[in-house]
Amino acid sequence: MRYISTRAQTEPRTFVQAIIEGLARDGGLFVPETLPDFSTQLEQLSSLSYKELALSIFQPFVGGEIKTEELESLIEKSYSTFRTEEVTPLSFVDRLGILELYHGPTLAFKDVALQFLGNLFELVLSRSDDHLTILGATSGDTGSAAIHGVRGKENIHIFMLHPKGRISPIQRKQMTTVLDDNVINIAIKGTFDDAQRMVKAIFNDLHFRDRYALGAVNSINWARVMAQIVYYFYAAFRYMDHYKADKVVFSVPTGNFGDIYAGYLAKKMGLPIDKLILATNENDILFRAINSGIYKISTVHSTLSPSMDIQIASNFERFVFDVCKKDGSAVKEKMDQLNDNHQFTLSAEEHAKAQESFIPVRVDTATTLSTMKRFYQKDVVLDPHTAVGVAAALACGFENSIALATAHPVKFGDAVQQATGHEPKLPESLQGILERPERCIEAENDQKAVQSIIETVL
Ligand SMILES: *Cc1c(COP(=O)(O)O)cnc(C)c1O
Numbered sequence: 489m490r491y492i493s494t495r496a497q498t499e500p501r502t503f504v505q506a507i508i509e510g511l512a513r514d515g516g517l518f519v520p521e522t523l524p525d526f527s528t529q530l531e532q533l534s535s536l537s538y539k540e541l542a543l544s545i546f547q548p549f550v551g552g553e554i555k556t557e558e559l560e561s562l563i564e565k566s567y568s569t570f571r572t573e574e575v576t577p578l579s580f581v582d583r584l585g586i587l588e589l590y591h592g593p594t595l596a597f598k599d600v601a602l603q604f605l606g607n608l609f610e611l612v613l614s615r616s617d618d619h620l621t622i623l624g625a626t627s628g629d630t631g632s633a634a635i636h637g638v639r640g641k642e643n644i645h646i647f648m649l650h651p652k653g654r655i656s657p658i659q660r661k662q663m664t665t666v667l668d669d670n671v672i673n674i675a676i677k678g679t680f681d682d683a684q685r686m687v688k689a690i691f692n693d694l695h696f697r698d699r700y701a702l703g704a705v706n707s708i709n710w711a712r713v714m715a716q717i718v719y720y721f722y723a724a725f726r727y728m729d730h731y732k733a734d735k736v737v738f739s740v741p742t743g744n745f746g747d748i749y750a751g752y753l754a755k756k757m758g759l760p761i762d763k764l765i766l767a768t769n770e771n772d773i774l775f776r777a778i779n780s781g782i783y784k785i786s787t788v789h790s791t792l793s794p795s796m797d798i799q800i801a802s803n804f805e806r807f808v809f810d811v812c813k814k815d816g817s818a819v820k821e822k823m824d825q826l827n828d829n830h831q832f833t834l835s836a837e838e839h840a841k842a843q844e845s846f847i848p849v850r851v852d853t854a855t856t857l858s859t860m861k862r863f864y865q866k867d868v869v870l871d872p873h874t875a876v877g878v879a880a881a882l883a884c885g886f887e888n889s890i891a892l893a894t895a896h897p898v899k900f901g902d903a904v905q906q907a908t909g910h911e912p913k914l915p916e917s918l919q920g921i922l923e924r925p926e927r928c929i930e931a932e933n934d935q936k937a938v939q940s941i942i943e944t945v946l
Contacts, residue, residue: 489503489520489521489522489548489549489550489551490502490520490521491503491505491506491518491519491520491521491710492518492519492521492816493512493514493516493517493518493519493816494512494516494517494518494519494805494806494808494809494816494819495512495514495515495516495816495817495819495820495823496514496516496815496816496817496819496820497512497513497514497516497816497820498512498513498514498516500521501518502551502553503549503550503551503553503554503710504553504554504612506518506710507605507608507609507612507709507710507711508609508612508620508703510703510704510706510708510709511704511708514820515823516805516816516819516820517708517710517802517803517805517806517809518710519710519806519809520549520710523753523756523757524548524549524757525757525758526544526545526721526757526758526759527757527758528758529544530725530758530759530760533721533725534725534728534729537573538567538573538574538575538576538718538719538722539560539563539564539567539575541718541721541722542563542567542715542718543556543559543560543563545714545717545718545721546559546563546714546718547559549714554611558611562604562607562608562611563604565607566603566604566606566607567603567604569592569593569599569603569636570591570592570593570599570603571591571592571915571917572591575591575600575719575722576588576589576591576600576719576722576723577591578722578723578726578727578730578890580730581863581866581868583731583887583888583889584878584881584882584889584890584891585723585726585727585736585889585890585891586868586874586878586890586891586893587719587723587738587890587891587892587893588893589719589892589893589894590871590893590894590895590896590899592633592636593636593917594629594632594633594636594662595895595896595898595899595915595917595918596629596632596633596795596894596895596896596899597747597892597893597894597895598629598630598633598634599633599636599637600715600716600718600719601711601712601713601715601716601746602633602634602636602637602705602712603636603637604637604711604715605637605705605709605711605712605715606636606637606638606639606641606644607641608711609638609641609644610638610641610642610643610644613642613643613644614642614643617643618643618701619643619644619645619701620643620644620645620701620703621644621645621646621647621700621701621702621703621942621946622634622638622644622645622646622647622702622703622704622705623646623647623649623687623690623691623702623703623704623942624646624647624648624649624687624704624705624706625648625649625650625680625683625684625686625687626648626649626650626655626663626680626683627650627651627654627655627680627794628650628655628656628659628794629659629794629795629895629899630706630707630795631648631650631663632659632662632663634646634648634705635648635662635663635666635671635673636662636666637705638670638671638705639666639668639670639671640668640670641670644670645670645671645672645945645946646670646671646672647672647674647938647941647942647945648663648671648672648673648674649674649675649676649683649686649687649931649938650663650673650674650675650676650680650683651675651676651678651679651680651682651683652675652676652677652678652930653675654679654680656901656902657922658898658899658901658918658921658922659899660926660928661921661922661924661926662918662921663928664926664927664928665921665924665925665926667925667927672929672941672945673926673927673928673929674928674929674930674931674938674941675928675929675930675931676931676932676933676938677930677931677932677933678933682933686933686934686935686938689935690702690935690938690939691704693939696939700942700946706802707744707746707802707803708746708802708803712746713746713749713750713753713803713806714750716746716747716750717750717751717753717754717757720738720750720751720754720759720761721754721759723736723738723890724736724754724759724760724761724890727888727890728760728888731888733887733888734760735760735761735762735888736760736761736762736888736889736890737761737762737763737764737765737881737884737886737887737888737889737890738751738761738763738764738765738889738890738891738892739765739767739849739877739878739880739881739884739889739890739891739892740764740765740766740767740877740892741767741768741769741793741796741873741874741876741877741880741892741894742766742767742768742774742796742801743771743795743796743797743798743801744798744801744802744803745774745801745802745803745804745807746802746803747892747894748764748766748846749803749804749806749807751764752764752807752845752846762886762888763847763884763886764845764846764847765846765847765848765849765877765880765881765884765889766778766846766847766848766849767849767850767851767876767877767879767880767881768796768848768849768850768851768876769789769791769792769793769796769797769850769851769852769853769856769876770789770791770850770852770853771788771789771791771796771797771798771799772850773785773786773798773799773800773801774801774804774848775848775849775850777804777834777842778842778843778846778848779848781833781834781835781836781838781839781842782831782832782833782834783804783822783826783831783832783833783834784830784831785799785800785826785830785831786799787799791853791856791872792853792856792857792872792900792903792906793856793872793873793875793876793900793903795873795894795895796873796876800826805819805823807842807845808822808834808838810841811834811838811841811842812838847884849879849880849883849884851875851876851879851880851883855879856872856875856876856879856907857875857903857906857907858907859875859878859879859882860872860875860903860904860907860908861907861908863875863878864907864908864910869897869904869908869912870893870897871893871894871895871896871897871899871900871903871904872900872903872904872907873894873895873900874891874892874893874894874895874897875907877891877892877893877894878891896912896915897912898912898913898914898915898918929941
């Protein structure tokens, strides 16, 4: 399979090249040149275990670049860290399916992609004996999923910056109690924005970037999208079997558009998905874009669902590429407009395609809280991100709906407390974490200080 850039200014890449490069050099995102069609194999796929299904889905995307046995063992290694054999089990509340994506090591859905990505990087780097230095800033969640994805891996170091004293104790401990030598946590005396700005500045120091082979694990990496396609198939099969349904609706709490884009691809690959509900919190750029055809940046609001508090949904560019009929220069034009004027407009035809593909629903804080409370009364504890998706599914009222549960409620204990009056219980894997020893370097809010830490370690 070849991978092309959404801006069409670079030569096509192989799977491995697209994974290692992450972002294309023309600023675009990699997409596969064609999509496999599974519509005639659904029955056979529906009897597979999660890991077997992952193998079948990954194979056409990987082509012959990774041998079947190697891919199989990557998948085995990546998903045996989950607390359930099913990896992403489906439960039911009345007739609503709840797709539990939070059974990985850090209790958030990002583990599904990052556990796999870490092992994939390790395999690919071992072939060339190259080294990769992952550098990132986190306000909590993505950082710990990335750290747990690459801990202990050969040829990889990860430097993760977080704002000192500004993340919850559990979030900090999930990162700083990882004591593997290749994991370096840095607490910055500043805010998350300071940390983020510093990471960008370091990436822009091209000499430094090349010298230490800096890379990122952000949500635009194709392997992350690919890994997320699997659970749409897995959940749809479980639901259709349980209720003898012939198609399903998914409701997806959305931030960067990576998760729901994987669902969009699953549908194009032949999975009978009737509708995709795109649920946002007050950060509603996608809700507005699909309603109006105008994608327009506004300011970020802090909400109860911080992992969806975004200004720009990076993966949306991949969808724009599709609605522009794979015309890379048209995409580039729109992205340049976004850069210059903070907005771009879809043509009438493009807008119609967006409306055909997604049902946008904006869920405010009051509704998020009341949904959490209602479910708590049914003995189901929802985290605030999941509650946004559940509320959107209920508002649409379709039969045969599945809401994606993207985080374990314990990760957002304050919001659960606010909604229900009760703190969620720590799961077994986290018990005692607050007492475990941690390792973390403190640094001044200064780019040079961070660079010198990297130089010293490597
Ligand atoms: C990242 C995240 C989301 C949003 O997913 P996107 O792929 O960015 O749209 C939703 N919920 C949780 C808990 C997350 O961590």
